Amino acid sequence: MSENFRTRLPDPRLQPRFAGISTFCRYPRLEDVEPAHQPVDWALFGVPFDSAVTYRPGARFGPRAIRDASQYVKHYHTEHDVDLREVLSLADAGDAPVLPYSCSANADSVFDFARGLADPSRTRLLAVGGDHSIAYPCIKAAWERRGRPERGLAMLHFDSHLDTVDAILGERFTHASPFIRAIEDGLIDPKRMLTVGIKGPLNTRHDLDYAKKHGVTVLTYEQWRGGGQRVIDDFVRTLADDEAYLSFDIDCIDPAYAPGTGTPSHGGFTSFEIFQALRSLRGANIVGADVVEVLPDRDVNQNTALLAGHVIFEILALDAVRRSLGTPAPGRE
Numbered sequence: 001m002s003e004n005f006r007t008r009l010p011d012p013r014l015q016p017r018f019a020g021i022s023t024f025c026r027y028p029r030l031e032d033v034e035p036a037h038q039p040v041d042w043a044l045f046g047v048p049f050d051s052a053v054t055y056r057p058g059a060r061f062g063p064r065a066i067r068d069a070s071q072y073v074k075h076y077h078t079e080h081d082v083d084l085r086e087v088l089s090l091a092d093a094g095d096a097p098v099l100p101y102s103c104s105a106n107a108d109s110v111f112d113f114a115r116g117l118a119d120p121s122r123t124r125l126l127a128v129g130g131d132h133s134i135a136y137p138c139i140k141a142a143w144e145r146r147g148r149p150e151r152g153l154a155m156l157h158f159d160s161h162l163d164t165v166d167a168i169l170g171e172r173f174t175h176a177s178p179f180i181r182a183i184e185d186g187l188i189d190p191k192r193m194l195t196v197g198i199k200g201p202l203n204t205r206h207d208l209d210y211a212k213k214h215g216v217t218v219l220t221y222e223q224w225r226g227g228g229q230r231v232i233d234d235f236v237r238t239l240a241d242d243e244a245y246l247s248f249d250i251d252c253i254d255p256a257y258a259p260g261t262g263t264p265s266h267g268g269f270t271s272f273e274i275f276q277a278l279r280s281l282r283g284a285n286i287v288g289a290d291v292v293e294v295l296p297d298r299d300v301n302q303n304t305a306l307l308a309g310h311v312i313f314e315i316l317a318l319d320a321v322r323r324s325l326g327t328p329a330p331g332r333e
């Protein structure tokens, strides 16, 4: 085991990947991180909550399935030429305490857990859902941990859906509402929000009105295919060092590649294309993230959970490559 690794991981040639207790990507449990590697740069945690869904339930089993599937996620990124272990101290902080019988009480519980986790000023958080409702308390925690920036965080959002519905059946904290709540609270700046991957039919022609009225940049999957990558490139260039939160709904990927999700619609990113799109965010200053909506019971082969593990790897690699290129990260100057 090399001494200059910031994350100490079991050697797969000495301890096979199929043995031992599963953590995300085999990262150490937060309480097992040695003092030299604290505070950790990123703490991952599960949020096994799916009571806020509008269609298929089952995302509460996402964190466990992703921990299991991600045992085979390795650590050297060939395209970015960065080894996550060398640059980042990474840990699995377990699961947030969830309250499955109330969407709003659960949001409070997840926020209370996330706001104080590890070192709030230096450790960034990546939440693994759970349904997309869990993004709201996680965005709120990221905003608070970054010192409550007045104009809010920038937002990079991958999804089939806008998730800016005001209320469904009287509930305001469903998985269709995290971004309207975050915009209302000033946690994110809609004028620095990019949503990528919208596809499939919507309920009405007015479903995009709220986002467009507030200045969200919306890039449908078809637009991305038709040369829209330059919209992402321009957006990332304009953001420069602005602190951004990345929210990733696995349903932006085509159900042919990620069938295990709750509100599937066809005609989306292939797994290779989503890696291309994520890699193109290189340079963005990502201060918090989530990966949500994996329903392992809908995917007998667990491809969706493995893909989610790779998406987590891609997100962390963006921060690793940014730091390894010498761009100072807040809290680590």
Ligand SMILES: [Mn+2]
Pocket (backbone or CB within 6 Å): 132, 159, 160, 161, 163, 175, 249
């Ligand atoms: Mn969503």
